[in-house]
Amino acid sequence: MVNVDEPDGAQHRAPSGSAAFGKSTDAPKAPIVAVRDIFKRFWPYARPYKWFIVVALLLGLLLPVLQGATIWMFKVLTDRVLVPKDINAFWPVAGIYAAITIGVGLVTFTSSYLSRWLAQHFSLDLRTAVFAHLHSLSIEVIDSRRLGDLLSRLTNDVTAVRRLVVSGITRTLSSLARVVLFTGALFWLQWRLALAGILVAPIFVVVARAFAKRIKTASREAHHRNGTMTSVAEESLGNAPLVQAYQRQDNEVDRFHFQGARKLDARLQAARLSAAFGPTVQLLELGGVLIVIGLGTWRMAAGDLSLGGLLAFVGFLTQLYSPVRRLSRLVNTIYSASAGAERIIELQAMSTTVPDRGVLDITAAGCLGFESVSFAYRADGPQVLHDVSFSVRAGESLALQGPSGSGKTTIARLIDRLHDPTSGRILLDGHDLRDLTVESLRRNVSLLLQETMIFHGSIYQNIAYGRSDAQAADVYAAADLAEVDEFAAKLPDGYDTVVGERGRSLSGGQRQRIALARALVRDAPIIVLDEPATGLDDDTAEYVLTALHRVMAGRTTIVIAHDQRSLAMAGRVLHLRSGRVTTQAADRDDAASCPPHLHGQDARTEQQSGPRPETAPS
Numbered sequence: 001m002v003n004v005d006e007p008d009g010a011q012h013r014a015p016s017g018s019a020a021f022g023k024s025t026d027a028p029k030a031p032i033v034a035v036r037d038i039f040k041r042f043w044p045y046a047r048p049y050k051w052f053i054v055v056a057l058l059l060g061l062l063l064p065v066l067q068g069a070t071i072w073m074f075k076v077l078t079d080r081v082l083v084p085k086d087i088n089a090f091w092p093v094a095g096i097y098a099a100i101t102i103g104v105g106l107v108t109f110t111s112s113y114l115s116r117w118l119a120q121h122f123s124l125d126l127r128t129a130v131f132a133h134l135h136s137l138s139i140e141v142i143d144s145r146r147l148g149d150l151l152s153r154l155t156n157d158v159t160a161v162r163r164l165v166v167s168g169i170t171r172t173l174s175s176l177a178r179v180v181l182f183t184g185a186l187f188w189l190q191w192r193l194a195l196a197g198i199l200v201a202p203i204f205v206v207v208a209r210a211f212a213k214r215i216k217t218a219s220r221e222a223h224h225r226n227g228t229m230t231s232v233a234e235e236s237l238g239n240a241p242l243v244q245a246y247q248r249q250d251n252e253v254d255r256f257h258f259q260g261a262r263k264l265d266a267r268l269q270a271a272r273l274s275a276a277f278g279p280t281v282q283l284l285e286l287g288g289v290l291i292v293i294g295l296g297t298w299r300m301a302a303g304d305l306s307l308g309g310l311l312a313f314v315g316f317l318t319q320l321y322s323p324v325r326r327l328s329r330l331v332n333t334i335y336s337a338s339a340g341a342e343r344i345i346e347l348q349a350m351s352t353t354v355p356d357r358g359v360l361d362i363t364a365a366g367c368l369g370f371e372s373v374s375f376a377y378r379a380d381g382p383q384v385l386h387d388v389s390f391s392v393r394a395g396e397s398l399a400l401q402g403p404s405g406s407g408k409t410t411i412a413r414l415i416d417r418l419h420d421p422t423s424g425r426i427l428l429d430g431h432d433l434r435d436l437t438v439e440s441l442r443r444n445v446s447l448l449l450q451e452t453m454i455f456h457g458s459i460y461q462n463i464a465y466g467r468s469d470a471q472a473a474d475v476y477a478a479a480d481l482a483e484v485d486e487f488a489a490k491l492p493d494g495y496d497t498v499v500g501e502r503g504r505s506l507s508g509g510q511r512q513r514i515a516l517a518r519a520l521v522r523d524a525p526i527i528v529l530d531e532p533a534t535g536l537d538d539d540t541a542e543y544v545l546t547a548l549h550r551v552m553a554g555r556t557t558i559v560i561a562h563d564q565r566s567l568a569m570a571g572r573v574l575h576l577r578s579g580r581v582t583t584q585a586a587d588r589d590d591a592a593s594c595p596p597h598l599h600g601q602d603a604r605t606e607q608q609s610g611p612r613p614e615t616a617p618s
Contacts, residue, residue: 035164035334038341041348042165045126049118053169056118059111060174064181064319066104071315072185073097078308115170123162130154130344138354139418140377146231153343160340168334171326178323185316193313218270229259354420358437364429364444366394366525366556368415373424375410383422384410385579392572394429394525397557399570406576408560409450412528415558416447428526446524450531450560452511454503459488459514460495462503466518474521481551482517484510509537520551527552530560545569 046053073096081090131154134142142150186194236252369391376383385407392398400408413419414426417433426433433441446466455462463479464470479485479495487510491497503511516532532548533541542565549569559570567573575583 035338038161038338038345039165041345042126042161042341045129046118046122046165046169048125049121052114052118053166056111056114056170057173059107059114060170061177063104063107063111063174064178064323066100066107067319068181068185068316069100070097070104071312071319073100074315075308075312078311083307115167118170119162119166122166123158126161126344127154127158130158130347133348133350136352137350138352139413140353141350146228149228149231150347152230153340153347157340157343160337161344164334164337164341168330168337171330175323175327175330179320179327182316182320182323186313186320189313189316214273218266218273229256229263232256232259354417354438356438358433358435358440360431360436361440362429362431362436362444364394364525366392366444367427367429368392368526368556368558369427369430370411371425371427373414373421373426375407375414375419375422377419383579385414385421387424388576388579388581389424390574390581391427392556392558394556395554396572397552397559397570399559399561399567399573400576401561401567401573402576402582405578407579408576409530410579412447412449412530412558412560415526415528416445417441444524445526445528446519446522447528448516448519448530448532452503452508452515454499454506454511454514456498456501458493458496458498459484459491462499462514463517463521466521467523470521474523475517478517478521481520481548482513484513484517487513516548524555526556526558528558528560529566531562531566532559533561533563533566541565 073093077090077093077097080086081093134150134154183194232255236256370388373385373388374383375385388407388411390398400411402408410419414421415433417438420434428436428441428444455465459479460475463475463484466478467474476485476495479488487506488495488497499505499511499514503514506514512532519527519529529548533545545565552569557570559566561567574581
């Protein structure tokens with residue numbers, strides 16, 4: 001069922017061109033951010049592990065020292081064993097060589113494991129923080145973004161940040177240490193050859209900078225395309241029954257392929273640049289080695305350098321080129337990873353439109369009042385509510401009736417502060433909802449939305465989700481009221497039956513009854529029911545509505561309904577049309593306003609941190 005009170009449901013315009021979706025619909029592009037600002041933004045997530053990072057850096061410094069010692073022992077082996085053919089000198093050299101090699105292996109293992117440990121913990125902390133931030137945003141902010149793009153930022157882009165912040169730091173400092181160590185070793189062996197060998201190093205930097213900007217641009221586009229493709233896949237698979245019922249599988253495949261092809265183009269562009277970068281650097285490295293070998297042979301002929309010294313020099317030079325090459329590639333990696341970091345920063349910059357600035361924590365009696373409330377889902381969109389005013393006494397029931405699009409569901413959402421009014425105010429026991437903490441408000445309201453939302457889990461878990469401290473007796477009592485037991489008892493695992501993604505293994509009526517039980521288990525003083533009989537057959541609806549009538553006693557109840565049976569449960573009926581109140585029908589003359597003592601400074605407030613003390617519905 002289409003919820004016409006939602007922001008996109010207020011007006012419908014026929015699109016121009018093809019009826020196919022999504023070929024030109026992209027995820028929003030993130031703003032460009034400087035690399036230093038990226039490090040500044042994400043370093044706090046790495047700070048708790050700073051001492052582990054220090055240890056990783058020390059290991060990174062120790063490893064090139066041991067590798068340098070290995071190269072030096074090869075020189076000793078050549079000059080003292082191989083050239084003079086002295087077998088007696090072999091054994092001590094071999095023993096030292098083996099000990100250093102074992103040390104290299106131990107340090108390599110420890111360094112590698114610690115680096116991955118750091119990377120995974122950093123990723124978990126950042127990913128959790130981003131996920132928590134998403135849940136702190138208001139519904140309309142989340143709805144303004146495609147879900148697949150948000151998931152892509154939560155997964156792939158967090159990994160990119162980790163590569164930049166954690167791996168980037170350790171690899172950069174380790175490579176710099178290698179450069180310093182092996183450069184020193186080269187000059188110690190033969191400073192003339194060292195000067196000739198390191199002349200190639202600056203060329204690495206020039207070449208890297210030439211490639212870096214183009215690789216960053218291509219990588220940013222690839223990250224962007226990946227988010228769009230993920231959005232298409234999530235949207236299409238989430239609506240698989242509709243796709244198959246209308247035989248639009250080919251259209252969905254075309255949409256996915258179109259976005260995938262755009263991602264492919266961006267990835268291939270980055271791959272071409274990276275592929276060209278590698279051979280270019282290798283060619284420069286080969287030139288440097290050949291120059292050194294040529295000059296080294298000349299110095300050997302002059303008696304200034306031994307064979308072992310030349311071989312060691314080439315080994316040190318190769319080890320020098322390796323970190324220089326790695327640093328050159330690291331520039332490209334940093335620019336590539338910064339594209340994902342920019343998308344995370346853009347996501348973290350999003351703020352809620354329903355800020356929790358309240359200071360009051362109350363146990364509500366349940367008196368609700370709307371005072372000249374108007375509302376639009378978008379600042380530039382049409383108003384869904386126009387100057388709506390009404391009040392509901394504590395314990396009274398009110399039905400909202402009107403055609404689709406009249407604003408009924410919007411009123412339900414405003415009561416639970418899923419949105420805030422554009423103008424006017426909503427009162428609970430005389431307090432503006434914005435003066436209450438969000439936790440306090442929602443603890444006092446039990447909301448059953450028109451759209452049935454079920455998690456992948458058991459029936460019991462879905463009902464207990466309504467209240468964090470719900471006991472088994474509370475869950476089963478609420479399930480009995482909603483007549484969940486009627487079908488749960490017939491399932492192989494009963495209440496432990498896993499209902500599948502979005503409850504797809506259940507019928508619409510069964511999902512509705514689970515959602516109703518979840519609302520009832522909260523035992524809140526205010527109940528908001530948006531079409532509670534939706535998806536129920538006549539007999540089940542009659543039973544559930546009768547049970548609801550018992551539950552409503554002593555609770556403020558807002559019922560949104562079209563059918564007469566649901567409307568008959570309410571003491572008053574408020575008629576809406578086009579977002580305006582047209583008429584109010586009442587059974588009692590005094591039902592139109594809240595008692596005076598529940599307004600302003602005389603409203604009853606009580607500080608408490610837990611849920612209401614009453615027991616679950618019985």
